[in-house]
Amino acid sequence: MSAAAVFVWLGMVIAISFIEAPLKFRAPGVTLPIGLGIGRLVFRALNIAEVTLATAALLTAVITGTTPAALTALAGAVVILTVQISAVRPTLTRRSDRVLAGEPAPRSRAHLIYIALEILKVPTLITAGTLLLP
Template sequence: MDEAAGAVTFVWLGMVLAISFLEAPLKFRAPGVTVQVGLGIGRLVFRALNLVESVLAAAVLVLVVFGDAPARVVAWAVAPVALLAGQLAVVRPRLNRRSDSVLAGEDLPRSRGHLVYIAFEIAKVLALIGVGATLLAR
């Protein structure tokens, strides 16, 4: 089960890196992409990413717990799941409310909420690396 949990972990890591740190910032640099279009695309992409992340998070937890992993592996596996839960329960709803306002035509200053989301993403990446490394070391 360690191999499967490791594979799922690294797929999850790859998706977060590709979407959050590559696609998200680059889409606003594309010619003709307005803030409203970029936000609309971002909401769709991140909704899909978070859905897939939720499935991958559940898979990692099931594989680790039912794989009879030691406590340190379980602790590492819980970390990115908890970070994802925090993003989905607290950060994303705030960002969605703000993007609703921008999409409705309000002119708002830059949001610090995105910095919070990025901090969660960085922490999640580090936690996923920790899970993967711990699983590989077993």
């Protein structure tokens, strides 16, 4: 169960962060405000799903027992997610609020930090999922 939750989590991150998010802005008629509005909804849903899957994976791993290496990798992914949700997303939200309100909003490094954390999360999830396999 833990490995399945981790691999579903991994698939969602890849599908949303590395496929949907960049492609959305290439679609005809999608303006920056529309793309940001869609992105906020999608990433809020993704983060809720991630927290749910992380919780399921952690609880199952602890209850069924697993190796310290698997727990460490899983904890690493949880830490990355926690930083994204608690430290980076609020900055991104404030910037997108300004853009959606029609105010000037200078570029922010928060977006690059979020992407870097997503890139780091992928091998962490691969490692955790692999170590959690029976």
